[in-house]
Amino acid sequence: xxxxxxxxKDLRVHFLLDEGVVRAVDxxxxxxxxxxxxxxxGESGCGKTVTMKAILQIVEPPGRVVGGxxxxxxxxxxxxxxxxxxxxxxxxxxxRGAEIALIPQEPMAAFSPVHTVGDQIIExxxxxxxxxxxxxxxLSRHEAREMTVDLFRSVGISMPDQRVxxxxxxxxxxxxxRAMIAMALSCKPRLLIADEPTTAIDVTTQAQILNLLRxxxxxxxxxxxxxxxxxxVIAQMARYVVVMYLGRVMEQGSVADIFHAPKHPYTRAxxxxxxxxxxxxxxxxxxxxxxxxxxxxRPHGCPFHPRCPDAIPGxxxxxxxxxxxxxxxxxxSCFLYHRDEAAER
Amino acid sequence: MSETATxxxxxxxxxxxxxxxxxxxxxxxxxxxxxxxxxxxxxRExxxxxxxGESGCGKTTTARCIxxxxxxxxxxxxxxxxxxxIVDLSLLSRAELRPLRPQIxxxxxxxxxxxxxxxxxxxxxxxxxxxxxxxNRRARLERVAALLELTGLRAEYLHRFPHAFSGGQRQRIGxxxxxxxxxxxxxxxxxxxxLDVSVQAQVLNLLLELQTRLSLTFLxxxxxxxxxxxxxxxxxxxxxxxxxxxxxxxxxFRHPRHPYTAALMRAVPAPDPHTPSGDAxxxxxxxxxxNPPPGCYFHPRCPFTTEVxRTERxxxxxxxxxHLVRCHRAEELALTGAx
Ligand SMILES: Nc1ncnc2c1ncn2[C@@H]1O[C@H](COP(=O)(O)OP(=O)(O)OP(=O)(O)O)[C@@H](O)[C@H]1O
Ligand SMILES: Nc1ncnc2c1ncn2[C@@H]1O[C@H](COP(=O)(O)OP(=O)(O)O)[C@@H](O)[C@H]1O
Ligand code: SF4
Ligand code: SF4
Ligand SMILES: [Mg+2]
Ligand SMILES: [Mg+2]
Numbered sequence: 287x288x289x290x291x292x293x294x295k296d297l298r299v300h301f302l303l304d305e306g307v308v309r310a311v312d313x314x315x316x317x318x319x320x321x322x323x324x325x326x327x328g329e330s331g332c333g334k335t336v337t338m339k340a341i342l343q344i345v346e347p348p349g350r351v352v353g354g355x356x357x358x359x360x361x362x363x364x365x366x367x368x369x370x371x372x373x374x375x376x377x378x379x380x381x382r383g384a385e386i387a388l389i390p391q392e393p394m395a396a397f398s399p400v401h402t403v404g405d406q407i408i409e410x411x412x413x414x415x416x417x418x419x420x421x422x423x424x425l426s427r428h429e430a431r432e433m434t435v436d437l438f439r440s441v442g443i444s445m446p447d448q449r450v451x452x453x454x455x456x457x458x459x460x461x462x463x464r465a466m467i468a469m470a471l472s473c474k475p476r477l478l479i480a481d482e483p484t485t486a487i488d489v490t491t492q493a494q495i496l497n498l499l500r501x502x503x504x505x506x507x508x509x510x511x512x513x514x515x516x517x518x519v520i521a522q523m524a525r526y527v528v529v530m531y532l533g534r535v536m537e538q539g540s541v542a543d544i545f546h547a548p549k550h551p552y553t554r555a556x557x558x559x560x561x562x563x564x565x566x567x568x569x570x571x572x573x574x575x576x577x578x579x580x581x582x583x584r585p586h587g588c589p590f591h592p593r594c595p596d597a598i599p600g601x602x603x604x605x606x607x608x609x610x611x612x613x614x615x616x617x618x619s620c621f622l623y624h625r626d627e628a629a630e631r
Numbered sequence: 632m633s634e635t636a637t638x639x640x641x642x643x644x645x646x647x648x649x650x651x652x653x654x655x656x657x658x659x660x661x662x663x664x665x666x667x668x669x670x671x672x673x674x675r676e677x678x679x680x681x682x683x684g685e686s687g688c689g690k691t692t693t694a695r696c697i698x699x700x701x702x703x704x705x706x707x708x709x710x711x712x713x714x715x716x717i718v719d720l721s722l723l724s725r726a727e728l729r730p731l732r733p734q735i736x737x738x739x740x741x742x743x744x745x746x747x748x749x750x751x752x753x754x755x756x757x758x759x760x761x762x763x764x765x766x767n768r769r770a771r772l773e774r775v776a777a778l779l780e781l782t783g784l785r786a787e788y789l790h791r792f793p794h795a796f797s798g799g800q801r802q803r804i805g806x807x808x809x810x811x812x813x814x815x816x817x818x819x820x821x822x823x824x825x826l827d828v829s830v831q832a833q834v835l836n837l838l839l840e841l842q843t844r845l846s847l848t849f850l851x852x853x854x855x856x857x858x859x860x861x862x863x864x865x866x867x868x869x870x871x872x873x874x875x876x877x878x879x880x881x882x883x884f885r886h887p888r889h890p891y892t893a894a895l896m897r898a899v900p901a902p903d904p905h906t907p908s909g910d911a912x913x914x915x916x917x918x919x920x921x922n923p924p925p926g927c928y929f930h931p932r933c934p935f936t937t938e939v940x941r942t943e944r945x946x947x948x949x950x951x952x953x954h955l956v957r958c959h960r961a962e963e964l965a966l967t968g969a970x
Binding site (some may be wrong): 329330458459460488489490491492493494496497515516517518519520521522541542545546555556557559560561562563564565567568569570571572573574577578580 | 679685797799829833835839840855858863864894895898899901902904909913969
C-alpha cells in the first residue's frame, strides 16, 4: 500500500482558559491514504473542527497543539511534521491552501465581501503558482481568469464567465459552496479538508454538492478528509470512518465495518438514534442516556462511561481505554475488547 | 386516527402572504414576493401535521401567520377555541387575540435565541404564566418546577441562567415555556434542526410523549424528511409558497404522487453504505417566489414536464382518500417512495 498522505498521531490540542483546560483534541490518531475519503463524524464539540484547524495550523489562541504529530507526505519525499512548522512561516504557507485546501462550513465567511469571487481565486492561483506548477512561464492575469472560468464550469456553475465577476453575497448558498470548491481545488491540492460542507444547505443542493465532490475526487484522485455530524452523508461519502467523542477517537474502520459491524458502544448507540426514512411513523427512537458533558467537566476514565450501557464498574471509571485493533481494519478504544490496555496520560 | 370522528382544531383556507419589493430612493413598489400563495389545510385535534420543503418555500411564513406574528394578506385561519367558539385568527385585533394566545404556542428552531439570557429559567418559563395572570410567585414556582420535570429537567435548575445549559437542555426549556399555558395548538418551526443526533432523538421522543400525555396538536415545520416521518400523522409538502402534496405519513412515504416529493425523498442520504442514495437528479434551484415560472411552478426542475406543464397551472386536487396533489400527471406517473 502506498504510504499515507496524512498521518495524525496522538494529536492533542488544548485551550488554556482561566476556568481550566479544555482538552478539545486529546489523543487523536488516523491516517489518510492518497485518493481515499476519510470521514470524521461526531457530535457538536467533539473536536472535529479543532482537529482540522490543527492540521492547517490555524488553531487560535489560547488553543495550542500540546502533543502528537501531523505527518504530511509529498510523493516519495520524507514526511514533514506540520506541528514543527511555524504557523506563519513560508513552509506552512506554501502547504496551506495549495497542498492542503479547505472547504469550510460557512463559505460566506471564507470569501471576502469586497472582492469578486473570481478575483480571490485568481489571487490564490497566482500566489501558489509554484506549488501547483513548478516550472513554466509566470501565470498572467488573463490566463488565471481563463483557468478560473474553467474551474467554475467544472464545478457546475452555469454562466461561468459572468459568475466569476460576482461577489460572494450575490450568489445563492449552493452556488457559493460550488465557488468555494472551485477555489479549494484551484491549486490541485493533494489533500482536501471539507468541514461540514453541506450542513447549511438544503438536502437537494446537498445531493448535488456531494455528487460533485465524489466526481472530482474520482477524476483527480484527491484525498479528502470529510467532517460531518450527519451519518447519512458519511455513509454515502467516506470509505474509511473515524468516530470521535470528547476529543478522542472511539472507533475507526471501513465504512462497512462502522455501519454494519460497529464495535464501540458509542458508535452503536449513535447509529440507533438517527431517524431514518425507513421507520414506522410515530415510534420512539432509541436514545443515548444523559448528555454530552461540559468541556471543562470531562469524566474521569473512559469519556463515554457515564452514558455507556456496558460500562464495567471499577474499570471504565478509572482508566482511559487505548485505541486498539478489533478487526482486520477496525480499531476501537473500549475495555470490552482490551481489558488491560489503557492509554497513558 | 379516525378521519371523521376527530374534529379539526385549525382550518387554514386560501392563506396568502405577500411581501412588497421596493426599490430606489422613493421606495417605489416594483413587485411582490408571494411567500405563501393560496395554502389550505386542516389540523385535527391531537394530530401532528408535518410541513416540509426546501428553504424559502414559505414554511416559516405560514407558521408566523398562524401565530399572527404577521398579518396574512388574505385567507382564513379558523381556530376552534377552548370554549368551542370558532374564530378566524386572521381577522382578530391584538386585543381580541390576547385571550387566545395561551392556546397557541410556538417552539423555535434556535434554542439559544429564544430564551432571554438575562432571565433565570424560572423567569423564562414562568413569564407566559405571569403575562396570563398567574401573579402568585409560589404557585408559579410550583408550576414551573412541574414543567421542568415534564420536559426531563431537574427542578434545581430553576434559578440558573440559560447560558449554563447545553443546546438540548435549552430546547427542553423552550418546550417547557411553550407548554406553560397549556396550549392546544403548538407550532414548532424546525425545533430539532439545530440539535445533535443524540440530542435530536431525545427531543423528538419528548415531543411524541408529551403529545400523547397532554393531547397536544402540532404543526411541525422541518426540512428533514426523516424527522418529519418520525413525528407526523400527516405531511404537507410545500414548494414556492404552495402545497404540492398532502397525505397521511404512511401514504406519502410509501407512494408519493408529486415528482417534487419523490425527489426530496431520493435526495436524503441513507445512513447505510450499501444503500446508494442521495440522488442528485433534482437540478437547479427553487423558483423565485417574486417571479415564479408560468404553468406548474416545478416544471423547470421536473423530470416529467410536458407541454401542458409549461402553460397550465395545476390545481391541488384529490387523488385518493385524503391524498391531495398538485400535478397534471399524478395518475400516470409511477414514483417510488421510501418505506
Ligand atoms: N477558541 C476556543 N476557545 C475555547 N474552547 C474552544 C475554542 N474552540 C473550540 N473550543 C472547544 O473545543 C472543543 C472542540 O470544538 P470543535 O469546534 O472542534 O468541535 P466540533 O466537533 O467541530 O463541533 P461542531 O460539530 O459543533 O462543529 C469544544 O469543547 C469547544 O468548546
Ligand atoms: N419579512 C420578509 N420580507 C420579504 N420577504 C420575506 C420575508 N420573510 C420571508 N420572505 C420571503 O418569503 C419566502 C418564504 O420564506 P420562509 O417562509 O422563511 O421560508 P422557509 O421557512 O420555508 O424557509 C422566501 O422567498 C423569503 O425570502
Ligand atoms: S471503555 Fe467502558 S465505558 Fe467506555 S465505551 Fe467501553 S465499555 Fe463503555
Ligand atoms: S405538473 Fe408537470 S411539471 Fe408539474 S410536477 Fe406534474 S409533471 Fe412535473
Ligand atoms: Mg465544527
Ligand atoms: Mg424557515
